[in-house]
Amino acid sequence: MKRRCGEAIRLETEYLQRVRDALANCDEAEREDVITAVHEHIEEALSQFDNEEITLVQMASVLEAMGPPETFAADAGEARQNDSTIPLDPPGEQPAGELTIGNCFNDALEVYRRNFLLLVVAAFVYEALMIFSLFILMGVMTGGMYALVLAAMRRPDQRVDFGDLFGQFHRFWPLTGLLIIQVIAGVLGLVLFILPAILLTAIWLYTVTY
Numbered sequence: 001m002k003r004r005c006g007e008a009i010r011l012e013t014e015y016l017q018r019v020r021d022a023l024a025n026c027d028e029a030e031r032e033d034v035i036t037a038v039h040e041h042i043e044e045a046l047s048q049f050d051n052e053e054i055t056l057v058q059m060a061s062v063l064e065a066m067g068p069p070e071t072f073a074a075d076a077g078e079a080r081q082n083d084s085t086i087p088l089d090p091p092g093e094q095p096a097g098e099l100t101i102g103n104c105f106n107d108a109l110e111v112y113r114r115n116f117l118l119l120v121v122a123a124f125v126y127e128a129l130m131i132f133s134l135f136i137l138m139g140v141m142t143g144g145m146y147a148l149v150l151a152a153m154r155r156p157d158q159r160v161d162f163g164d165l166f167g168q169f170h171r172f173w174p175l176t177g178l179l180i181i182q183v184i185a186g187v188l189g190l191v192l193f194i195l196p197a198i199l200l201t202a203i204w205l206y207t208v209t210y
Contacts, residue, residue, distance in 0.1 A: 002046045007147065007167055008059035011155075012042065018069035034072055041066065056147065060154035111152045115160040122148060122165050139179035143168035178204065 004012065019038055023031040045062040046054055112119060126145050130138045148164035168175060185200045 001043060002049070002054050003052060004054045004059065005056060006170070007056035007151065007164070008054045010161075011056060011059050011063065011151065014155075015063050015069060019072050022070045022072055038066070038072070056151060057154075060151065064154060107153050107158075108149075111149065111158050111160070114158055115152060118160045118162055119149075122160070122162060125165065136176075139176035140168050140172045141165070142179065143171060143175040 016035060016038065019035060020031060023034055026034070042062060045065070046058070049058050051058075122145065126141050129141055144165040144167055147167055148160060148162070151164050152158055152160040182201070182204055
């Protein structure tokens with residue numbers, strides 16, 4: 001069994017709980033059979049990754065490929081009528097959405113629309129903690145803000161989990177070091193070469209979630 005990071009464990013647990021909720025009308029034995037099959041399917045899909053610990057992004061990509069948990073209820077009903085087992089597509093068979101600027105903006109706007117108040121509160125807490133800590137927490141809070149938004153964009157319901165904002169404190173020193181490197185590279189790049197600074201910013205923008 002692949003080891004998961006804390007954020008990946010939480011996302012997987014939420015997904016399996018939603019599968020349970022979707023199968024509330026099934027008997028317990030059937031529900032547990034489906035949960036076991038889904039868990040095995042997730043584990044099989046995660047085996048494609050070479051790293052020892054599964055990241056949040058990797059877990060989210062696998063769960064996204066499996067589709068919304070609510071579809072398992074319909075599959076269970078159909079399988080019950082046909083007296084067959086619930087089908088699960090092989091890992092990676094469902095194509096990922098096309099990465100375009102338009103899709104990125106649409107996903108971001110949808111997350112913003114569904115979570116407006118929570119995002120405003122998260123931004124206020126983010127700014128307040130940075131200022132009161134004299135920017136000592138800037139790296140880890142920036143990482144938390146990225147993780148919060150990216151996790152919401154990966155969830156089927158695109159809902160923000162406010163706890164994700166504080167989920168990167170175990171990476172305090174790496175994120176603080178990364179922030180220092182980004183600031184130095186950004187300042188030097190802007191002074192010497194504007195385009196390399198933009199390139200480095202783009203490359204390192206989402207490294208905080210890995």
